[in-house]
Amino acid sequence: AQSVTQLDSHVSVSEGTPVLLRCNYSSSYSPSLFWYVQHPNKGLQLLLKYTSAATLVKGINGFEAEFKKSETSFHLTKPSAHMSDAAEYFCVVSDAPNAGGTSYGKLTFGQGTILTVHP
């Protein structure tokens, strides 16, 4: 079984300050992890993904995340927030390919973190 916990339902930052969105995961095997962003009335957009290569993953729009197996964490960061970053962010875990059973890439989403950016 796999699960994701996003530790903050809302995060508020000022424009130009760092962003930290926290995520802890649970998985029976080496997971694949993703961060998605959802702007209002828009589809889900992939920010970045970790699939057992480098533990520090760089994504689009200046976001990055670090996979820490010892802490079962995959926190999302950005050095300097922009107004356009205001959206809802989802941490997602997937069953790894060939993990046994139904390993076709089913995604399990966290509850989401709403990021507000103040001018």
Add this chain to the structure above:
Amino acid sequence: GAGVSQSPRYKVAKRGQDVALRCDPISGHVSLFWYQQALGQGPEFLTYFQNEAQLDKSGLPSDRFFAERPEGSVSTLKIQRTQQEDSAVYLCASSPRTGNNGYTFGSGTRLTVV
């Protein structure tokens, strides 16, 4: 098309009415998923197709929900006798292969049951 297309974008149904939600995946994509996103929640898995085969329907909440993908391309999610708790955004995603490869999500259909 260039992306995953879902229709209608919005649907209002009276309680007890049947609805059909359509998903046009990216051409040639093997995998197709349906997710349900209730207000203020993350998306939750409903069902998975590999080509025309429905390999996993464990997330369908009741036997009122039915999905098909008869020719391995377009998929339809049907909800019979809609209830208020069915109100949600229904998301479709497709991927070129199985496994963790390049999911593309549609913009969703927002269903409101009144």
